[in-house]
Amino acid sequence: MKIPDRRKRSRERWREIGVGLVAPVLALALWQWVAYQGWVNPQVLPAPLDVWRKWVDYLLPLVPFEQYTEGGRWSWAFSGELPMDIWTSMFRVVVGFAIGAGLALPLGLAMGASRVVYAWMNPLVQILRPIPPIAYIPLAILWFGLGNPPAVFLIALGAFFPVLMNTIAGVRHVDGIYLRAARNLGADGATMFLRVILPAAVPYILSGARIGIGTAFIVVIVSEMIAVNNGLGFRILEAREYFWSDKIIAGMITIGLLGLAIDVAMNRLNNHLLRWHRGLEH
Structure with a gap:
C-alpha cells in the first residue's frame, strides 16, 4: 500500500x-x-x-x-561573480539568523511561560519591534564599521522579532486541556514545560523561524547595498550605477529563486518535524 x-x-x-x-x-x-x-x-x-x-x-x-x-x-569570456555572491549572501543570512533566533528563542520561552518576565520585557519589546532593521543602518555602520559585522547585526535584528513573537504566542496559547491533564497526572513545573508546553509551542516556533529567515534574506540584500562590497545586493547596486538593467534583473531573479528554495526547505523541515502534529499528512 x-x-x-x-x-x-x-x-x-x-x-x-x-x-x-x-x-x-x-x-x-x-x-x-x-x-x-x-x-x-x-x-x-x-x-x-x-x-x-x-x-x-x-x-x-x-x-x-x-x-x-x-x-x-x-x-x-565570463565574470563568474554569481557563485561567490550567493555564498557570501547565504553565509550572512545563516549567521545572522542563527544569532537572532538563538537570542529570541530563550527570551520568548521565558516571556511566554512567566508573567513576571513578560511584564518586565514586553514594553521594551513593543517599543523596538515596530522599528524596521533598515532604520538601524547608520548605527550599525557607526558601531561595527563596514563589512560583515553590520550586515550580520541587521540580519539578526530582522530575524529576532518574528521568532520572539511567535514563540511567546506559542507558549501562551497552549490548549488548557493539555495543562489540566498534566496537572491531574501530577506533572511538576519542569515536566509541564518540557513535556507539554514546549512541544505544543513548536508549530508556532517553526512558523516564526520560517518568517524570520525570510525577513533575514530581505535584510541581507538591503544591508549589502550599504555596508559591504560583495554579495547579491552589492552586485545589483553596482549594476544600477552602470545602468546594466539586464544584470539587475538577473540578480533579482537569482534572489527570487534563492528565496523560493529557502521557503520550500523550511516548509519541508516544518512538515518533517511536525509529523506528529494533527492535520499533517504522513
Whole structure:
C-alpha cells in the first residue's frame, strides 16, 4: 500500500509544480513578446533572452579565451561573480539568523511561560519591534564599521522579532486541556514545560523561524547595498550605477529563486518535524 501512496503523492507534487509554472511561463512569454515588438527601451527593460545570457555570464566561472586585441592581451569570456555572491549572501543570512533566533528563542520561552518576565520585557519589546532593521543602518555602520559585522547585526535584528513573537504566542496559547491533564497526572513545573508546553509551542516556533529567515534574506540584500562590497545586493547596486538593467534583473531573479528554495526547505523541515502534529499528512 505504501508504494501506490508514494506514487500518488509524487504525481500530485509534479502536478502542483506544473500548475505553478503556468503563470511564470506566460509572464515570460508576454515579456519576450513586448520586448520583441520594441514597445519598451531595451536598456530600461531588456528581453528575457538578454537577461538569460547575462545570467549565464554572471554564473559561469572566469575562463579565458585566446583573442588577439590591439593591446595584445587576453580577453575573458565570463565574470563568474554569481557563485561567490550567493555564498557570501547565504553565509550572512545563516549567521545572522542563527544569532537572532538563538537570542529570541530563550527570551520568548521565558516571556511566554512567566508573567513576571513578560511584564518586565514586553514594553521594551513593543517599543523596538515596530522599528524596521533598515532604520538601524547608520548605527550599525557607526558601531561595527563596514563589512560583515553590520550586515550580520541587521540580519539578526530582522530575524529576532518574528521568532520572539511567535514563540511567546506559542507558549501562551497552549490548549488548557493539555495543562489540566498534566496537572491531574501530577506533572511538576519542569515536566509541564518540557513535556507539554514546549512541544505544543513548536508549530508556532517553526512558523516564526520560517518568517524570520525570510525577513533575514530581505535584510541581507538591503544591508549589502550599504555596508559591504560583495554579495547579491552589492552586485545589483553596482549594476544600477552602470545602468546594466539586464544584470539587475538577473540578480533579482537569482534572489527570487534563492528565496523560493529557502521557503520550500523550511516548509519541508516544518512538515518533517511536525509529523506528529494533527492535520499533517504522513
